[in-house]
Amino acid sequence: MNRLLKLTSVAILSFAAAAAFAQSSTPIETGVFHGRLHSTSGRASIYKEPNGKLILRLTHFKTSNGPDVHVLLIAANDAQDNDNFLKNNVQRVELGMLKGNEGDQNYEIPAGTDLTKFHTVAVYCERFNATFGAAPLKKF
Amino acid sequence: MAGATFEAVQKPENSMISFIRKHKIIFAVASLIVAGALWYLFRPEELFINKRVNEPAPFAANDAAQPIYTGTLSEKLHETSGRATVYRQPDGTLTLRLTDFHTSNGSDVHVVLTTANDPALQSKVPGKALSSIDIGELKGNEGDQEYKLPPNIDFARYSTVAIYCERFKAVFGTATLQPF
Numbered sequence: 001m002n003r004l005l006k007l008t009s010v011a012i013l014s015f016a017a018a019a020a021f022a023q024s025s026t027p028i029e030t031g032v033f034h035g036r037l038h039s040t041s042g043r044a045s046i047y048k049e050p051n052g053k054l055i056l057r058l059t060h061f062k063t064s065n066g067p068d069v070h071v072l073l074i075a076a077n078d079a080q081d082n083d084n085f086l087k088n089n090v091q092r093v094e095l096g097m098l099k100g101n102e103g104d105q106n107y108e109i110p111a112g113t114d115l116t117k118f119h120t121v122a123v124y125c126e127r128f129n130a131t132f133g134a135a136p137l138k139k140f
Numbered sequence: 141m142a143g144a145t146f147e148a149v150q151k152p153e154n155s156m157i158s159f160i161r162k163h164k165i166i167f168a169v170a171s172l173i174v175a176g177a178l179w180y181l182f183r184p185e186e187l188f189i190n191k192r193v194n195e196p197a198p199f200a201a202n203d204a205a206q207p208i209y210t211g212t213l214s215e216k217l218h219e220t221s222g223r224a225t226v227y228r229q230p231d232g233t234l235t236l237r238l239t240d241f242h243t244s245n246g247s248d249v250h251v252v253l254t255t256a257n258d259p260a261l262q263s264k265v266p267g268k269a270l271s272s273i274d275i276g277e278l279k280g281n282e283g284d285q286e287y288k289l290p291p292n293i294d295f296a297r298y299s300t301v302a303i304y305c306e307r308f309k310a311v312f313g314t315a316t317l318q319p320f
């Protein structure tokens with residue numbers, strides 16, 4: 001009896017794992033970067049993973065070099081070149097230090113982030129409080 | 141009198157220099173520390189050094205179609221909205237998918253691919269023929285729909301999806317495709 005229970009639980013678990021793997025992460029929002037002063041370009045997309053976790057992915061991405069550059073989600077429709085979020089008092093969610101100024105990269109979005117409110121991605125230099133580039137997101 | 145003033149101004153400076161000379165090593169070490177701290181604070185080399193990364197996409201099943209280009213539809217001569225996305229299917233074929241799509245009613249309306257600089261796209265009135273690759277007759281003026289794309293389309297050139305009324309040669313709306 002015990003063995004049967006064990007076998008069925010293993011079967012159920014492996015089936016659940018297989019089902020989770022069969023599902024893909026799907027893009028739910030996307031937008032393209034603009035930024036002329038610091039020539040920022042590429043795409044920002046938010047993916048929903050099968051477990052519900054949200055990932056921000058930058059593709060074909062390029063921005064200028066700079067110190068202490070961060071990736072943020074901001075509660076705004078867009079951001080202009082050199083916008084200072086500290087001065088404008090723009091609400092933001094910190095996603096981490098920019099991993100590279102070129103190339104494809106992923107960032108975890110903290111659980112509970114309200115994407116209807118935070119719907120623009122900003123590449124932001126904390127040192128000089130200046131926006132390098134922004135990508136307003138739209139439903140994919 | 142003038143000499144006395146000269147003495148008074150020069151003296152503290154001279155004693156300062158001799159003080160620095162006396163404690164040469166301490167000053168050398170101190171200036172190194174200050175330089176190091178300044179470098180750490182400002183990291184000037186980051187203004188010049190590129191850092192390239194290449195992380196893989198979030199997990200996607202092998203049997204899932206992958207978006208390769210997308211753009212949002214906007215109005216030209218008639219109200220049009222939604223998203224146009226080119227997918228690569230697992231078998232390598234390409235499809236065009238319209239989502240959250242809405243355009244006006246019309247007769248003989250087609251989905252076409254055209255170049256961004258086609259003069260007919262600038263036209264404010266119907267009647268100017270669009271040179272384009274026909275994708276097919278519009279299946280519905282509302283809702284999600286999918287179209288098979290012919291092989292070997294140069295998306296760098298044919299980067300604009302247009303909803304085009306063949307009868308009146310009117311561009312209802314367009315979307316500019318950009319790499320996903």
